[in-house]
Amino acid sequence: MLKAILGGKGRTLPDSARPGDSYRSVFRSAEDPLTAAVFSRLVYLEPAHLWDVLLRATRGALPAGADPVRLVDVQFWPGWSLTTARGFKPVEPDLWMRFDHGRPARRFDLIFECKRGADHDPGQWDREWRAHVEAHPEEDPDRRVALVAVGTWGGASTCVASAIASSGRVSMPEGFRVVPLGWGALADTLSGALAEGRDGRIVSDVLDALALHGHLHATRLADIARPASAAFDRSGRTFAAMALFLGDEPQADPSGDALADWPDRIQGMRPAAYAHAALRRM
Numbered sequence: 001m002l003k004a005i006l007g008g009k010g011r012t013l014p015d016s017a018r019p020g021d022s023y024r025s026v027f028r029s030a031e032d033p034l035t036a037a038v039f040s041r042l043v044y045l046e047p048a049h050l051w052d053v054l055l056r057a058t059r060g061a062l063p064a065g066a067d068p069v070r071l072v073d074v075q076f077w078p079g080w081s082l083t084t085a086r087g088f089k090p091v092e093p094d095l096w097m098r099f100d101h102g103r104p105a106r107r108f109d110l111i112f113e114c115k116r117g118a119d120h121d122p123g124q125w126d127r128e129w130r131a132h133v134e135a136h137p138e139e140d141p142d143r144r145v146a147l148v149a150v151g152t153w154g155g156a157s158t159c160v161a162s163a164i165a166s167s168g169r170v171s172m173p174e175g176f177r178v179v180p181l182g183w184g185a186l187a188d189t190l191s192g193a194l195a196e197g198r199d200g201r202i203v204s205d206v207l208d209a210l211a212l213h214g215h216l217h218a219t220r221l222a223d224i225a226r227p228a229s230a231a232f233d234r235s236g237r238t239f240a241a242m243a244l245f246l247g248d249e250p251q252a253d254p255s256g257d258a259l260a261d262w263p264d265r266i267q268g269m270r271p272a273a274y275a276h277a278a279l280r281r282m
Helices: 002-006 023-028 031-042 047-057 122-135 157-166 183-195 200-212 226-241 262-267 275-281
Strands: 069-076 080-084 087-091 095-101 106-114 144-151 176-182
Touching: 031 069, 031 106, 031 200, 047 069, 047 176, 047 183, 080 122, 087 122, 106 122, 122 144, 122 157, 144 157, 144 183, 157 176, 176 183, 183 200
Parallel strands: 106 144, 144 176
Antiparallel strands: 069 095, 080 087, 095 106
8 A cells, every 4th residue: 555655546535435434445446556565565576586476477478587587676656758749648557667687687677557357448558658668768679568467357368468559559669568467367376476485475465465356366176285185085984984874764654654664764873972072083
């Protein structure tokens, strides 16, 4: 939230907020607090780890970083301007990161625009990449720039990326690309990093922020560690050993007398003398 407030995003509550609403509900209803909560923590990762997280979450759409990887600059909601026929138009992407890769260093800029859903505006992206070119006119011509469209993607990410790339009045410069990044894919990637024991406190905070917006990592049953499965096997055997019924239940008497087969039905039962011990072993 600090980065969102410093970036001028906390001036007023959302229009949907009502008196008495909790901070939790306000956080869940807006994209700027989510952007700040996630990325203001991710930038504390080691640069190589941060790049690896972004590489995995974008399914390899970013190039593999060459060592050493350095995070040169980070700006939340940078204030850029775009020259138009009517003067200068303010442009404000959500986040801008600058990396240097390898020796000699090769520059890579990431421009982030974050949405809760998939409602990215290609016209907004057109203004942002052109404003980036104006803001950094004397850059290394060999630099690469990725427009990272963050959102909740189904199968539409490729179509949206294509629309963003082709929507401008002029073509993007060589070295520019559009990269979709899903919140869910980011949660999956960070869950993997957490399982590997990497930067646990930072990653856990980011996962909590994503979870508040419904972006959870789901673990398949097949991926559950064997000790848990073994525990289920043991509990199953315990229940089988302490079963209350022996054999099949006798069929009801065809005469229709509900009490006719009563002795046969109760004869197959035995007391569960050690049921409490079985429960303790589970």
